[in-house]
Structure formats: C-alpha cells, structure tokens
Amino acid sequence: MLDDFMTRAVLAGIGVALAAAPLGCFVVWRRMAYFGEAIAHAAILGVAISLTLQISVFTGALMIALLMAWIVTLLSGKNYAMDTLLGVLAHSSLAFGLVFVSFLSGIRIDLMAYLFGDILAVSQYDLAIIWLGVILVILLMYWRWSALLISTLNEEMAYASGLNPKRDKIILTLSLAITVAVAIKVVGVLLIIAMLIIPAATARIFARTPEAMAIIAAVIGSLSAFGGLEAAYIFDTPAGPTIVCVATTSFIIFNLMGYIYKKINSIFF
C-alpha cells in the first residue's frame, strides 16, 4: 500500500494536519503566528546547513528552528517590540538561508521543494519520520493541554495552581519546531504557518470548547490535505499550495455560512 506515492502523500498530509491542529489552536489563542513564521523561515537555513554537512534535513531544520526560538526568547523584552524583532529574525533567516544555499556548489537543489514542499516525493523513510514527529507532538499536546490552556488565560493563575508556565512554553515551542521540521516535505517552510492557522481559525466558527476546536481543526486540516492532493492531481497544480488553497476555501465558505446563519437567526428569531 505504501508503495504508491499518492498514498504516502495523503498519509503525510493527514499526519501534518493532525499535529498542526492542537498546535495551531495555541498559535491562534496565544497570537504566536509571527513567532511560528520566524521558526519556519529559520528552518530553510537549517536545510542549507544540513545539506552542507550531509546530515538529515529533518535534524538540521529542527536544530535551527529551536535555535531561532531560543534567540527570540533571549532578545524579547529588550529594546524592540516583539513584532519588530520577529520581523528582523524571520525574514533575515530566510534571506540568509537562501544565500547560503546558493553557495552549495556541486549539489543541485530544488529550492522550491523546501519552500513549498514536495509532498509527492515523500519516501517511506520520510513518512516514518513525519509520523514519529506527529505522534510525539500529539502526545506532548495531550500531556500539557490543560496546563497550557491555563497559562494562556493567565500566567499568574497557572503559577498559583502549582504549574510551571515557562516550562510549558518551552514544550509548546519544541512542538512547534518539530511540526515545522516534519512539514517541510509536505507544504514547505513558507506555507506551514497556513496549515497551523487556517484549520484552527475555521474550526473556531463551530467550536464551543477548546477541545472541540482542536478536533474540528484536525478534521478540516485532514480533509484539506486529502482534497488538496486530489485537486492537485486533477488540475496538475503544485500539491502543497493546493492544499493550502483548499483549506482557505473552506475557511471562506464556512465563514460566509456562519454569517448568513447569524443573519437569518436575527431576522426570524
């Protein structure tokens, strides 16, 4: 079954969607989109370094993503506002990564594959790594779910309940870095944030509890991955971007439906 590239692609896409769902909810709730972007862009530098050192792209991307997270934490609250700082770091690491890649003579690299993903080229080995990362992220999220919710609502409240918000934030950042690293093959560093945010934002329309939002986001993300791959196959379009387009279309449609439903409710009831 795993011999078929389309099957592997669907499984890889669904895997990333499942990990991205609970994580994406926190990215939305804690307003970490820009932070996630900085980590994701840094990963391209990680890709370049791992190609030079001939180590696994996954390891290199994970390491540099974590390094970036650490630098952001170190510099935050100093002289610049957070979004200025992230703006500097996110885009410069992308630029440095791209320049670095150009120095790699002798190796022919398909840069597009890392920027926008190359889901149809996912090997069985890649699939194993992706699912390993996905399961790890889901376990981490499950384990710290309530604690992270409390510290999202109010850090002091978390301290008073005997929790350690600082440690939980590190776990969240680690999960984010793992997700970015495994998603490079699927949607690429430029679109991973879309996979985190769009399904979660769509799920918000239907959800009444945080858990429901994460589960609905997982369903929407998985369906987008599946539908996007099918659409890419039919229309012969790049797979990663098509997945994001499908997710965005569902975001727009459900929002419109929600709006119309509210209007009808307010007119008749």
Added chain:
Amino acid sequence: MNLISIENIYVNYGEKTVLHGVDLSIDEGEIVTIVGPNGSGKTSLLRAIIGATSLQKGKITLKDNLKMGYVPQRLNFDSSLPMTVERFMHLSNNINKKECFNALEKAGAPNIFKSQISQLSGGQFQRVLLARAIINKPDILLLDEATQGLDQPGSALFYKQIEEVRRETNCAVLMISHDLHVVMSTSDRVICLNGHVCCSGTPANVASDPEYKAMFGAGTEGTLALYQHQHGHDHRDKELEHNA
C-alpha cells in the same frame, strides 16, 4: 501558624527595584488588603508569593501544602478561544460537576454553566473567576485588583460575596487594590505599600495615616469612603439573576 511569611524581600523588574525590604506575614483566616499607587510593587508582591517572580534577596515561606486560590485581574481572553464556564471550571482540577455547581453558587454565579465566558457581564465574569479560585477549598484567597473592571456598586457587591465565601470557608484573604476607595470594612489589616511597607493597621487607621495621605495626595481625602455595606438603593442583585 503563619500561612505565608515574607522576610526582607527584594524584587527587581528589569533594572528597577520594585520591592525593597518587605516584611509581611499572613495568619490563618485573616483578611489583609494591600493598597498602593500604580508602580508601588503590589502586583510584584503577589507574583512573588505565587512563585512567578524570582527574589533578588530575602525569603518567602509558605505553610506546607498551602493551597492558594488566585483571582486574576483579567484573562487574556481572545474571542478566538471558545470556552464555556463548565470547561473553565474543570481546567486544573479533578473535580466533579457537583463541586463545580457548588463553587459557582457560593461565588454568586449559578445557572451559567453552559455560557461562553466571553459573553458574560463583568460582574458574572469576576464571580466565575472567584468560583474557580475557591473550588479546591484553598487556605488563602489571593485577589489581584479583582474589581478593576467593575463599577463601584459592582465592586461593593463583589466584596460582599468574598466576605460570604470567607465566612463559609474560613480561608484567609489577601487582596490588592489601587486605593482605599472601596475596601472591605472587615479587613483585619490594611498594608500601605510603596516599594516597602509604609504603614499598616486597620482600614480607618491607615486612612488617617499621614504617610497614606502623602502618597495619595490630599485630593483623596474628600472622596475617601470606606465600604460599609450600604447599597440599599441598588438593584444589581436582581439584574444579575435576570441576566443569568
């Protein structure tokens, strides 16, 4: 036995020293109010007690297995986070539905179990925070300017609720407030903080203390009125029930 004893603590916020040489202890069942102007270190003191801030110097000793109930000023609530009152109450505790109901009733917010937190009124919201803080039967209730979002009658009602909670559970209460304007007359002690403890005593004593007057300026004198449970012409009790 002291629930909390604070000995000569120093706390820095960035380069700035916000607390220097603060001594304070809180006994079982005691109601203590900390007042002080903005930037006087009230919140830092509370953060130090719950372990959210590291101390530069000094020591804070908590009674063994001290259970703290913390009522924050506000939540970082984003409309992107769906949360029912029920789910919120269950967040950190292994508790059953009945305990939730009881806590909400005690805090004066019954019948809003299924409501979205983001749709509660200011008064209901503070009561839900209070309910969550008392659900584990804490030894001490910590309130960080918990009435900031409420108007004066609302604050008075909220303080009354806290008094009731305390009468029933006999927990100690430590709260901070930016002025003495609406402070419970039942405070056993008021502590006036401005980087260090300026003066302390009963509410009436502190209000007439020259240090307090100097800190808050003469303007406060005219409007200063200690809360004495006088809100006979107020209909918010009914309104609250109605909203629920």
